Amino acid sequence: MPDPLPPTPVPDAPLVRDLSEEALLARIVPLLPRGRATLLPPGDDAAVVTAPDGRFVVTTDILVEDRHFRRRWSHGEDVGARAAVQNLADVAAMGAEPTAIVVALAVPGDLPVDWVEGLARGLAGVCAPLGVGVVGGDLSGAPLVVVSVTAHGDLGGRAPVLRSGARVGDVLAHAGVLGLSAAGLALLEAGRPQDDPTAVAHHLRPVAPLASGPAAARAGATAMMDVSDGLLRDGARLAAASGVVLDLDGAALGPELERVAAAAEVLGSRALDWVLGGGEDHGLLATFPEGVPLPESFRAIGRVRAGEGGAVLVDGRTPGGPRGWDHFGG
Structure with missing residues (x-):
């Protein structure tokens, strides 16, 4: 895992x-991958990227x-x-299959150049293999770093998988991990990253099951979304969009709880709070018709039930504890 503390600054760096x-761009651009869909790379006022499907998916964060x-x-x-x-x-x-990204970066003048070069390498490390x-993108000065x-x-000819398609009787499934990033953050904040290096590494550089999205679409997923703000909060968004209730199987969450149990014990925290309410794991939550074989990366964690849309239950009951991350409410 990467060292959780920044390296000692290099004198005269x-x-x-x-x-x-221009000089900063000259150090960054050669580090960035061109990608399979790029027709015109950086260097002009805008890039040109193929859209063979005739549509393209776009998102920003x-x-x-x-x-x-x-x-x-x-x-x-x-x-x-x-x-x-x-x-x-x-x-x-x-x-969809990701094809290209553009990056707007604002940095303070006292930021070491090698930190910015590292950011470019981090982008490339995720993007190039895919x-x-x-x-x-764009560069600007600012009092702090903003990315x-x-x-x-590219949808590859398929219909997009929306949040609003879950149906009563569907199987609720998840690909990726739950609660591991929250555990890593808690350890960093407590000054104890050595107690679970895996959780800390996942918080610093989350690994998402990116290939699982298109696989779920091909398998007939009825609804899907990224779990970035916590299972309860994002699950509630999917449930509300679909007008259904999600009922999580507590026993199915056992492996997730076990994964963060040691860190929870060290910090005196509840592992269940991290698994249900912890964000930034970037797994995928999806629903599938009953009887449809789940893609290899997905694991069943509950059912879609009738009821007042937007509720997320655990074994039929409303769980206590944190509900997930809110960008304005904390």
């Missing part, structure tokens, strides 16, 4: 303010320093990887 915009990450324990590579993953997961949640191009990514995807 260049800072952002030491370079012109933002990372703000000290709101979504902290430089005291996040390397540039961590932030770049996270920025890519959280956007590509939204593309995958529509059942054939996703980093095809352009905004816009991602595009």
Whole structure:
């Protein structure tokens, strides 16, 4: 896993303010992948990307320093990887294959240039293996680091998988992990990253099941979404859009609880709060018709039931504890 503490600054290493915009771009652009769908890479006023389906999926997300990450324990590579993953997961949640991203970056002048180069390497580390191009963006000065990514995807001739398609009787399934990022964040905040390096690594650089989105679409998923703000909060969004109730199987959450149990014991926290309410794991929550074989990466965790739309239950009861992340309510 990456070291959870930033490296010691290198004496006389260049800072952002030491370079012109052109000089900084000259250090970043060669690190970025072109991608399989890119016809015209960075260098002009805009890039050109293929859209063979005739439609394209587009989404955008933002990372703000000290709101979504902290430089005291996040390397540039961590932030770049996270920025890519959280956007590509939204593309995958529509059942699409990600094709390209553009990045708007605002940085303070006293930021080391190698931190910015690390961010580019983090973006490339996620995007290049998927054939996703980093095809352009913008640079600006700011009092703190802000990273905004816009991602595009190709539906490959399939209908998009919406949040609103879940039907009573469907199987509720999940791909990825639950609660691991929340556990890692809690350990970092407590100054105890050594107690669960895997959880800390997942918080710093989440790994999302990106190939699982298109696989779910091909398998006939009726609804799907990225779990970025916690299982209860995002599950409630899917349930409300579909006008149904999601009933989680408590026993099916056992492996997730076991995965974070040691960290919860160390910190005196409830593992269930992390699994149900922890965000930034970027797994995929989907519903499938009963009897349809689930894609290999998905695991059944409950059922879709009739009732007042928007409710998420555990074994038929309303769970207590945190409901997930809200960007304005905390």
